[in-house]
Amino acid sequence: MDGFFPLETGRRKTLKAAIGCVGTGLHSGRRVRLTLRPAEPGTGIRFRRTDIGLELPALYDHVVDTRLCTALGIPGEDAGRRIGTVEHVMAALAGSGVDDALVELDGPEVPILDGSATPFLFLLDCTGLIAHGGGAVPAEAIEVLRPVRVTEGEGPDAAWAELSPLPGERLEASLTIDFPNTAIGRQSLSLRLTPQAFRGALADARTFTLAEEVARLRAMGLAQGGSLANAVVVDGPLVLNPGGLRRPDEFVRHKLLDVVGDMALAGAPLRGRFTGHRSGHALNNRLLRALFADRANWRAVPGMSLGEGAAPRLPVPAAAAAAVA
Numbered sequence: 001m002d003g004f005f006p007l008e009t010g011r012r013k014t015l016k017a018a019i020g021c022v023g024t025g026l027h028s029g030r031r032v033r034l035t036l037r038p039a040e041p042g043t044g045i046r047f048r049r050t051d052i053g054l055e056l057p058a059l060y061d062h063v064v065d066t067r068l069c070t071a072l073g074i075p076g077e078d079a080g081r082r083i084g085t086v087e088h089v090m091a092a093l094a095g096s097g098v099d100d101a102l103v104e105l106d107g108p109e110v111p112i113l114d115g116s117a118t119p120f121l122f123l124l125d126c127t128g129l130i131a132h133g134g135g136a137v138p139a140e141a142i143e144v145l146r147p148v149r150v151t152e153g154e155g156p157d158a159a160w161a162e163l164s165p166l167p168g169e170r171l172e173a174s175l176t177i178d179f180p181n182t183a184i185g186r187q188s189l190s191l192r193l194t195p196q197a198f199r200g201a202l203a204d205a206r207t208f209t210l211a212e213e214v215a216r217l218r219a220m221g222l223a224q225g226g227s228l229a230n231a232v233v234v235d236g237p238l239v240l241n242p243g244g245l246r247r248p249d250e251f252v253r254h255k256l257l258d259v260v261g262d263m264a265l266a267g268a269p270l271r272g273r274f275t276g277h278r279s280g281h282a283l284n285n286r287l288l289r290a291l292f293a294d295r296a297n298w299r300a301v302p303g304m305s306l307g308e309g310a311a312p313r314l315p316v317p318a319a320a321a322a323a324v325a
Contacts (some may be wrong), residue, residue, distance in 0.1 A: 011131035012099040012139045014038045019127040020104075021119065023111025026085055026207070026231070027069065029224030032107035034089075036123055039100040041132040044267055045093055047072060047083045048104045054081055058090060058103075060265040060288035066281035068222055069109070070262055084109030087261030087281065088207075092120035094264035095198030098129060099139055115206035115230040117257055121199065141169065141301040144272030148297050150286040159278035161287045166273040170194065171263065173274040175256045182210065183234045187252035193260060202260065204246055205253035211235035259284060266291070271301065
């Protein structure tokens, strides 16, 4: 696999060359062409819509919608100027250790493809990754210094998500989901995020929905491109997809894949532990906002070759950058 590039090198990585695909938007139902392109060191991940001339950084404070996907935009601008369903390609980029890339598309959302991150990993493997500048440009990270938690609801059924300190240079993640009286049920999964773990445990898990929700979602203008080819559909105790599940716990694996994609909007790899109970895109984004709301919650960790005390070049949002100053 030419694109498989372990994170342990400590150097910022980008794609060797541009590569693309064509697919359907899950919510818009529109045909979309997507191209992954190399980017200059230190630019982070950026999204560009060529159809409307919109370019946005892949950062948590540009998230403007979390209804069944994570959508980027400029707060206060027209809803038509958004880039939706960014979480799966973000998860693939983060899970492969890509620091700098341009995600270019000619429509309103990233194509859903098969509903997992595997097609995006395939593209990365086909083009391959490269370290910037022969190792002169180091990777950076964001270290969680103290626990930060956000909640939704009250009592034992409350949903919550938390980031807490953890020794080491990785993000560890643990998630529990609970869909009573369905084929999903209660599922839990914990893992240490490495390229190997992402590929082996999360990448092929597909997005899912409940059959009784499909009509309501389409009435809201969502899920226009959804089908059994790109989503797992559950009807009570039944899985409607002819091929069944890829794994018995595919549901929690996909939710944890979403966590990886949403946490990648921090702007650099997180060092710490994510723990969640019934969390989704909205809580994941609220968690990053809470993390960066207080400078005491985190610190930027520069690459070793920057030298002691050197300023990191993290593409963090303006609010977080102001907190550093």
